[in-house]
Amino acid sequence: MIIAHNINALNANNRLKKNMENTSKAMGRLSSGLRIEKASDDSAGLAISEKMRGQIRGLEMASRNIQDGVSLVQTADGGLGEILDPALQRMRELALQASNGTLTDEDRENLQAEFEQMGNLVDNIANNTEFNGIKLLASQQVSSITNNTLSKPALKNIDWSYVNDGNNFTAKDIAYDGTGKYVAIGVSGGVNQIMYSSDAVNWNTSAYNPLPSDVIYGNGVFVATGAFSGHFGTDGGIIYSTDGVNWSNSINTSPPIDLKCFGTTTNSITFDGSKFVATGYSSDEGLWKTLTSTNGVDWSVYSNPDKIDCIAFGGGKYVGQGYGKIYTSTDGINWTCHNSTGAIGYSEDAVLCEGGRHFVVGEANGRILESNDGVNWNTSNVSNDSTKFTSIAYDGNQYLAIGNTGIGGKTVIYNSDDGVNWSLQKELSANGSIGTSKIIWDGKEFVAADKDGFSLGIPEYENASSSSKNDSQPLTISLQVGANCGDTMGITLCDVRTSSIGISAINIKTRDNAEDAISSIDKAMAIVSSHRSRMGAYQNALGHTLNNVESYNLNLTSSESRIRDADMAKEMINVVNGNVLLQATESILSQANQQSQRILQLLKE
Template sequence: MIISHNLTALNTMNKLKQKDLAVSKSLGKLSSGLRINGASDDAAGLAISEKMRGQIRGLNQASRNIQDGISLIQVADGAMQEIHSMLQRMNELAVQASNGTYSGSDRLNIQSEVEQLIEEIDEIAGNTGFNGIKLLNGNNEKTEKTEKTGSVVSVNNPPNNKLITISSPVGTSVSEILNNLLTVFNEAKNGQVGDSDSKRVSSKFTLSINNDELSIVCDTGDGFLLSGGSPNLFYQGYIGGSYKYKFTEFINENDFINIMDIGGANGGDTLKFNFSSISKEPEEQKEQKGLTLQIGANSGETLNIKLPNVTTSAIGISSIDVSTIPNAESSLSSISAAIDKVSAERARMGAYQNRLEHSRNNVVTYAENLTAAESRIRDVDMAKEMMELMKNQIFTQAGQAMLLQTNTQPQAILQLLK
């Protein structure tokens, strides 16, 4: 027997410490409600559950994103519903104006209401928004500026005949096209485009533009002849030393202007201005945009929503005129087409909403099932852990009693010393 080291007491004390640690862990799990309070409790389970937690929180946010998207669509649809009502009223007014029982002044009064409805449609389309995002004008943004170009070439019998082609974007106004014409003409006159012959021919004239009015001066004094292929080109008279012509409506690809010098050494020199369209959008026009909704917890789980454009220009009613019977009758088809366009946009937005509602239901169910899976990994089984706690507490109490007994064993040595 030895007394320097009480090995029985040391072993008992080691077991008691283990049970105390087990009791401490059980108390921690029961107090937190979690089976895994640290990586040492279950390293693999912790990694899996943390991934699940990130997915669950992402899905919950995606559900809120979807609800925001649904709210945005509902705002847009509510505004388009009112636009539909105004279009129906415009159709009613056009039918009324088509009737021969009304006088011209009556139709002007009807036209006044139509114009107010057109303005209000543009007002709603331009101002309806959600969190600063415009919803009914296509969420338009300006595109890059499109250059207006021109070229000068020889035609028919060089060098006497020169063709200046003015290329402008579709929808460009008369005044802009004429300004473009003036720019290219002056470039030819200064020798920047074309050749020496085109410079010589153009140097005989001076052109100026005032809105949709073209002023021409023949600097050689030989006189000139102007002709045009546009039914909208009207001679205004010889005013202030120049001949003035005016385009009253528009210029298209079938229009042209011929300016001919009818005297001098090179009589018959001709400049022909031809007009063509280019497909690029001008700066004033805008490109329709949309928005992207994040409807899932992972990258790429998105829905692109193309926002409607129901401005009067987009649906083709910006210039509706019912002041005459023929105009009123022709406007009926335009209004009907506009109603169909708005109906199509509402149907598309409604389809988006239905899809988002199904997406939201899926996301909510997905998050619920993941939460249940994460709970089975991370959460503690309270009943089972209570059993472990009671067992370990009993072991602790027994260990304490046994430690007391092992401390009395060295006292047996005293019997040998008597």
């Protein structure tokens, strides 16, 4: 027996401290509900949890941003609805009444007074429909102002990066749904293929291998034409998909026709904000056809006597091209022919509408035809070589045109700030022509088809300065719809003032003027209806995006909870176990401290 050191007491005291510490931790977790209260509890878990919390907070704010975006779109839609009815509808009624030969000029003067008031109502609604100070229906694209003169910021550079998708896939057309889904059609290793991606970088192969020539997105569905292959049999002229992955050719046409009419070259498709319009040639019937659909499944069939095989929609009108002639239409079915464009062919030409301008590209080597109204056309001699341009994209400041210099040549990109004067911006593939190329703007970057992959370009502009105040808002606003930088969605606003929709100068003071007014009002109504349809599409897209964000937030919160939150039942067990051990160690410590008393008792004896 020793007296200098009480080893048993020291050991019991050490155990008592540990038990008290463990019990204290368990009680702290019970009181806070957290498994990780400080970094020492789980350093790696804390780091992961904090990153997740940042994402969760970001998603919560993104949800609020999306709801604000929905409110903005609904406000714009309401204003457009009021402009359509009663304002424009009443103006049309008055014009019809004034065109009646039973009225005198004095009667028409009386009608003119109300007619002018309705026009003022259109401007009043357009100028005063705002959301948080942003003019929604009187929007102008203003980049900078110098001495009260509108100007665009100068392009400094476009940062291009090449993406090899690993499939040796070369795209000939690309479609983007505005919310993060890309679909491209083209050739992979000599095989026709459809690819899809969520970021334009990582691409996946669809299970189908048709031979489509065009793909477009609208009303929640991708539609591809010219999709004729052995896989789909003899009726694969049109296919559709809601996700870009799973495709179907189960469509209905009224009256029924053989969809082999949509071959891989003599067809085209466009979307006007509410419906698809497609054109093609029926080899069996020997006739050209026009098809329209709102859902990509049910199609109405019309004759196409003008043999229009290339169409596009923009600026409130359709523009078509066929056999070297230009046509315009307000409904995509009934067309008006204009003078020859100067194009030398028809089967490989393309009509494009970008940035409020109309273009024809294709067989006219080194040239691009451009127009402000789709009627009067000018030729831009872009290059002095054999470049054949096939696609144009616009980011709000710059037009980019992509083309190739022929077999064994290069794929090139030219840029222009006005759609008229062009300069070489970038040479892509130097390993031979890739045939028909495509370029699009997705709201963040240009996506261009390149040989065996894609080239992505992010434009950089000089900082714009202003020497005077301007109250106009940008034509396109960007909504932050995700938790990270770049998770944005563009909302294009509109200008529906009478001066912008072509009815500011009309009157019904004479019968002839009244008849002209009817035509102008019909065009104005088509423009306003197109904008309203687009607002509806934005609202649907934002609704889907909101559902995705809320689902993502729920799953991420659940994951973060599993890392950071305490298991209350387990901690209760730890507290009970700790209390038992505390009582036991206290008892042992008490007995160990009594050993010295026994030694004293021996000394007394």
